[in-house]
Amino acid sequence: MEYIFRAYDVRGIFNKEITPEIAAKIGIAFGTYLKGEGKVLVGRDPRTSSLIMENAFISGLSATGCDVYSTGLVPIPTANFKIWQGGYDAGAYITASHNPPEYNGVRFRHPDGTGYTFQNEEIKNIFLKEEFKLSDWKNVGRIIYINPEKTLREYSDYILSKFNPVYEKFKVVIDPGNGAASLIAPYIFREFGAKVSTINCYPDGTFPGRPSEPNEKNLGDLMKAVVATGADFGAGYDGDADRVVFVDDKGRVVQNEKIGIIISKRILEKKKGIIIANMECSMIVESEIKKAGGTVKRVRVGDVFVAEAIKKYNALFAMETSAHYFFPEFYTFDDPIVVSLKLGEILSEWGLKLSEMVDEIPSYPKVMENIPCPDEKKFKVIDELINTYKNSGLPVDLTDGVKVSYSDGWFLLRPSNTTPLIRATVEAKSNDRLQELLKMVKKEIKTALKKIS
Ligand code: MG
Numbered sequence: 001m002e003y004i005f006r007a008y009d010v011r012g013i014f015n016k017e018i019t020p021e022i023a024a025k026i027g028i029a030f031g032t033y034l035k036g037e038g039k040v041l042v043g044r045d046p047r048t049s050s051l052i053m054e055n056a057f058i059s060g061l062s063a064t065g066c067d068v069y070s071t072g073l074v075p076i077p078t079a080n081f082k083i084w085q086g087g088y089d090a091g092a093y094i095t096a097s098h099n100p101p102e103y104n105g106v107r108f109r110h111p112d113g114t115g116y117t118f119q120n121e122e123i124k125n126i127f128l129k130e131e132f133k134l135s136d137w138k139n140v141g142r143i144i145y146i147n148p149e150k151t152l153r154e155y156s157d158y159i160l161s162k163f164n165p166v167y168e169k170f171k172v173v174i175d176p177g178n179g180a181a182s183l184i185a186p187y188i189f190r191e192f193g194a195k196v197s198t199i200n201c202y203p204d205g206t207f208p209g210r211p212s213e214p215n216e217k218n219l220g221d222l223m224k225a226v227v228a229t230g231a232d233f234g235a236g237y238d239g240d241a242d243r244v245v246f247v248d249d250k251g252r253v254v255q256n257e258k259i260g261i262i263i264s265k266r267i268l269e270k271k272k273g274i275i276i277a278n279m280e281c282s283m284i285v286e287s288e289i290k291k292a293g294g295t296v297k298r299v300r301v302g303d304v305f306v307a308e309a310i311k312k313y314n315a316l317f318a319m320e321t322s323a324h325y326f327f328p329e330f331y332t333f334d335d336p337i338v339v340s341l342k343l344g345e346i347l348s349e350w351g352l353k354l355s356e357m358v359d360e361i362p363s364y365p366k367v368m369e370n371i372p373c374p375d376e377k378k379f380k381v382i383d384e385l386i387n388t389y390k391n392s393g394l395p396v397d398l399t400d401g402v403k404v405s406y407s408d409g410w411f412l413l414r415p416s417n418t419t420p421l422i423r424a425t426v427e428a429k430s431n432d433r434l435q436e437l438l439k440m441v442k443k444e445i446k447t448a449l450k451k452i453s
Contacts, residue, residue, distance in 0.1 A: 001022075001128070002124070002128060003418060004017050004018060004022075004105070005120065005121075005123070005124035005127070006120070006417060006418050007117075007120065007302060007304075007417045008107070008115060008116075008117075008120065008302050008303070008304050009097075009105055009106060009107040009108070009115070009120070010026060010105045010106045010107075010120075011096050011097075011099065011103060011104075011105035012103065012104070012105060013102050013103055014047075014049040014053070014102060014103065014104045015049070018053070018104055018105065020052055020053070020055075020056040021056070023052075023053045023056035023057045023060070023106070024056040024057065024059055024060035025060060025127060025132075026057060026060065026106055026123075026127060027056065027057040027058060027059065027060025027061035027062075027063075027064075028060040028061070028063060028064055028132045028134065029060075029123050029124075029126040029127040029132065030057075030060075030061055030090075030092060030106075030108060030123055031060065031061045031062075031063070031064025031065065031066045031133075031141075032064055032126050032131065032132050032133045033119070033122055033123050033126055034064070034066055034089065034090055035133075036064040036065030036066060036133060036135050036139075036141075037065065037066065037089070038066055038067070038088075038089030038090065039066075039067045039069060039087075039088050039089050040061060040066050040067065040068050040069065040088060040089065040090045040091060040092065041069045041070075041071060041079065041082055041083045041086065041088045041090075041091045041092075041109075041146075042054060042057070042058055042061075042068055042069065042070045042071070042079075042091070042092050042093070042094070043070075043071050043072065043073070043074050043076065043078070043079030043082075043091075043092075043093045043094070044072065044073055044093065044094035044095065045073070045075075045076070045093070045094065045095040045096075045179065045180045045205075045239050045240040045241075046073055046178070046179060046180055046182075046203035046204065046205045046239070047094075047095070047096065047101060047103075047104050047205040047239065048101065048205035048206060049104045049205070050073070050094045050095070050104060050205065053094045053104050053106075054070065054072075054094045057092065057094065057106060058070060058143055061092075061141070062140055062141035062142070062143050063134050063135065063140060063141070064132075064133060064134055064135055064141070065135035065139050065140060065141050066090075066141045067141045067142045067143075067144070068141055068142070068143045068144070069086075069088070069144050069145075069146055070143065070144070070145050070146065071145075071146040071147075071148050071151045072145070072146075072148040073148055073180065073183070073203060074148050074151050074152055074155075074180065074183065074184075075179075075180040075181055075183065075184055075240065075241035075242075075337070076093050076095060076107070076180065076240040076241060076242045077155075077241060077242060077333065077334070077335040077336070077337060077338075078151055078152060078155045078180075078184065078241075079091060079093050079109075079151075080093075080109060080113030080114075080331070080333045080335075081113060081151075081154070081155045081158065081331065081335075082146075082151050082154070082155070083109050083110075083111065083112075083113045084111065084112050084113035084331055084333070085154070085158070087111070088111060089111060090108065090109060090110070090111065091108070091109030091110075091111075091113070092106055092107065092108050092109060093106070093107045093109065093240065094106055095107060095239065095240040096239070097212075097238060097239060097240050097242070097243075098211075098212045098213035098214070098238035098239055098240075098243060099212065099239075100207075100211065100212070101205055101206050101207050101212070108120065108123065112331070112332050112333070113331055113332065113333040114304065114307035114308070114332050114333045115303060115304035115307065115333075116304065117304045117305065117308060148183075152183060152184055155184070156184065156187070156188050156191065159188065159330070159337065159338060159341065160188065160191055160192065162329075162330065163192060163341055163342075163345055164345065164349075165192055165193030166192055166193045166194050166344045166345065166347075166348040167193075167348045168193065169195070170193065170194045170195065170232055170344060170347075170348055171194065171195045171196075171197070171229060171230065171231040171232050172189055172194050172195070172196055172197070172231055172232060172233055172234065172235060172340075172344065173196075173197045173198070173199065173222060173225045173226050173229055173231045173233075173234040173235075173247075174186050174189065174196060174197070174198045174199075174201060174234075174235055174237075175198070175199045175200050175201070175209075175210075175214075175219065175221070175222040175225075175234065175235065175236040175237070176198075176200060176201055176236075176237045176241065177200050177207060177209060177210050177211075177212050177214065177218070177236065177237060177238065177239065178200045178201075178202060178203060178204040178205075178206075178207050178208060178209050179203070179207075179212060179237055179238060179239035179240065179241055180203065180237075180239065180240055180241040181237035181241035181336070181337070182200075182201045182202050182203050183203065184241070184337060185201075185235065185237065185241075185337060185340070186198050186201060188337060188341070189340070189341070189344070192341055192344065194344060197225060197229050197231065199221055199222060199225055200221075207239070209221070212238050212239040213238060213243075214236035214237060214238050214243055214244065214245040214323065215245065215253075216253040218236075219234075219236045219245060219247060219253060222234045222236050222247050223247050223251040223252070223253065224251065226247045226248075226249065226251050227250070227251040230249075231249065232249055232344070232347055232353070232354065233246050233247060233248060233249060233343065233344075233347070233354045234246065234247035235247075235336075235340045237336055238323075241336060241337070242303070242324060242334055242335075242336060243322060243323040243324060243336060244323055244325070244336030244337075244339060244340055245323050246259055246340075246343065246354070248353075248354040248355040248358055249353050249354055249355050250355045252355070252358075254354065254358050255282070255358075255363070256319065256320070256321055256322070256323045257277070257281050257282045257284060257285055257319060257321065258284070258358050258361050259319075259325070259339070259343065260275075260277065260281070260285070260317070260319030260325060261284065261285060261288045261289065261361055262343070262346065262357050262358075262361075263317060263319075263325070263339065263342055263343065263346065264288075264289055264292065264294060264316075264317050264319075265288070265292045266342070266346050267316050267317050268289070268292040268293050268294045268316070269292075271316065272293050272294060273294065273295070273314075273315065273316040274294070274295050274296075274297050274313045274314070274315040274316060275289050275294045275295070275296050275297075275315065275316060275317050275318070275319075276296075276297050276298075276299055276306060276309050276310060276313065276315045276317070276318035276319070276326070277296055277297075277298055277299075277318070277319050277320075278298065278299055278300065278301045278302075278305075278306060278319075278320045278321060278322075278400075279298050279299070279300065279301055279397070279399055279400045279401075279403055279412055279414075279425075280301055280320075280321040280368070280412060280425045281298075281319065281320070281321050282321075282364060282366055282427055283364065283409075283410060283427060284361055284362055284363075284364065285319075287362075288361055294316070297309065297313050297315065298397070298399060299318075299399065299400075300399055300400040301320070301321075301322075301400055301414065303320060303322075303324045303326075303333075303334050306318050306320060306324065306326060306334070307326065307332050307333055307334070310326055310328050310332055311332060314328075315328060316328065316329075318334075320334075321425075323336070324336075325338075325339040327339065327342065364409075364427050364428065364429055365427070365428060365430070365431050365434045366425070366426065366427035366434075367425070367426055367427075367434065367438065368423065368424070368425045369423075369424045369426075369438065370416070370419075370421045370422075370423055370424075371421065371422045371423075371424055371442060371445055372420060372421060373415070373420060373421060373422045373445065373449065374420050375420045377449060377452060377453075378415040378416070378420065378421070378422055379415050380452045381415075381422065381445060381448045381449055381452065382401055382402060382413060382414075382415050382422070384448035384451055384452055385402050385413060385444060385445070385448050386398065386402050388444065388448070389402060389404050392404070394406065400412070400414055401413050401414030401415060401423075406437075408428055408429045408430070408433055409426070409427055409428030409429060409433050409434065409437055410426070410427055410428075411424060411425065411426045411427075411437055411438075411441050412424070412425040412426075413441065413445070422445060424438070424441050424442075424445075426438050426441060
């Protein structure tokens, strides 16, 4: 049971790991954490089990005394917007993000719309120890339903008020992957002045068009559609619509850091400041942001940690390798819709093609590999590697696992929170060097494993 509670959220297979009964108990645990007080906004993605999960969850939550406002099926950034703008005391969103359709879960939200970090651990403890506090019959919370269309309208109006429309011939292809972005992305782009084509653009929790994760493997249809329609770019979203991956006008999937760099350059033209990137991001971030007059701060992987860092550093923009982008001029949480419109605005105003901008930025080979390592040993292995590299004279960064830098590359090793794996990210200036570093990393992990056994 414990493993469904993760660092950023709760997640598991519906009716196997998370049943309606468990969803109700998670609601009670969350309400107990909130001391049975205040207004909580709840939203959900289009998974087949999301309405069941939501009903069970809000029953538990309102039974503790919290007032629940359900805005139903909307993208997660729209729910976050409503929490932030509506003065709610907390929020929750029913989703398993980009996971396969059989999964579901819950993500908890602060009043500013950003995700819980260590608070997830407190909710987990209440749940596991069953330290539930239910209200008496007179003081149960109210359950109020908010029209999702009204929430979507408020969200669109707020975002569009901050943009100038694109030039009249601007064309995009939208691929929400039958996720929550189906309800907003095409409409907001049309109001933005763009010509819009769509694929996989109606909510369907079985994800019939493609797997929910927007990556190169899953975006083949979008790549073809961008070329076929002569679009300026394509945008592919995940199930709850907090990730977006772009396809350029030549039909190529663009490395997420390059999108982050293009947007950062635009921001830095007007104002100098701090750009945040997680530890997995390419070394091109430092070189390109420095050229544009900005400063890069690296942070722990995970959108909830990035949001915390934005507040701490008063940053101008933040990016993650996982295609989360943060635009604090709008709000502190990540929003792929805002970033999509921003990219349209930049291309429209600069009169450049996305492919040209992408090709101006250097590309280095980079891999991410999962290396099996027993759960009870993975943290010790990392500690052992930290000791090894601390004495190596090389620059070592311990922000998230261990990162070691060379003049022509780097590697990052992080123990997975949920699975018996060490996640290795390696980047180098040449393919040969990349293979050399990867081989070395695997050997070092083996040696460390032997040493601690
Ligand atoms: Mg997601």
